[in-house]
Amino acid sequence: MIEEMMKLSVEQLVEKVGELLVEQHLLLSGWVYGFTDQAHKKIDDMLADDKLLPIDLKNSVVFYTNPSPAPRGKNIGAVGPATAQNMDLYLSELMDLGVVATIGKGERSKEAYDTISKHKGVYLTAVGGTGALLTNCVEEWETVAMEELGEQAIRRYKLKDFPVTVASDSTGRNLFDIGKFKYRRF
Numbered sequence: 001m002i003e004e005m006m007k008l009s010v011e012q013l014v015e016k017v018g019e020l021l022v023e024q025h026l027l028l029s030g031w032v033y034g035f036t037d038q039a040h041k042k043i044d045d046m047l048a049d050d051k052l053l054p055i056d057l058k059n060s061v062v063f064y065t066n067p068s069p070a071p072r073g074k075n076i077g078a079v080g081p082a083t084a085q086n087m088d089l090y091l092s093e094l095m096d097l098g099v100v101a102t103i104g105k106g107e108r109s110k111e112a113y114d115t116i117s118k119h120k121g122v123y124l125t126a127v128g129g130t131g132a133l134l135t136n137c138v139e140e141w142e143t144v145a146m147e148e149l150g151e152q153a154i155r156r157y158k159l160k161d162f163p164v165t166v167a168s169d170s171t172g173r174n175l176f177d178i179g180k181f182k183y184r185r186f
Contacts, residue, residue: 054145058098080131117172
């Protein structure tokens with residue numbers, strides 16, 4: 001039996017983050033920030049220098065992505081998830097700034113799961129390799145900061161029914177450890 005996907009706006013996700021459970025499938029709609037490691041590093045440097053950040057991350061969702069170049073006739077290229085573990089170094093800092101959820105692909109470090117639990121947030125996964133299909137779930141996008149980074153700039157994406165799965169919930173449980181337990185062989 002296929003579980004029905006729960007439709008949530010970003011605002012609803014922020015309100016219900018503590019109620020979301022590992023393995024729940026969601027269709028997420030609303031504005032999220034999108035960036036990866038180069039923007040993370042620049043944010044880290046700005047905070048170290050006591051500089052004001054160009055975006056407010058309070059109650060936000062960060063999607064680890066950088067779109068591929070737009071094909072002819074399209075306004076955006078493929079928008080797939082990046083490997084979340086590559087961003088683990090900066091996760092605590094982001095969550096201290098108010099990030100409630102991150103979207104990426106793959107397993108994360110134990111420290112990342114501990115950080116997510118400590119901040120009562122969630123980690124959502126999107127299926128890797130589906131960037132061209134996920135583009136259909138992006139209604140609008142804009143570059144909002146760090147334009148000098150080119151493709152690594154910080155963008156905002158307006159998602160519509162973007163499919164994700166809760167991979168780590170606010171209790172500290174994570175999909176990857178559960179999966180290893182469920183499918184281990186004796």
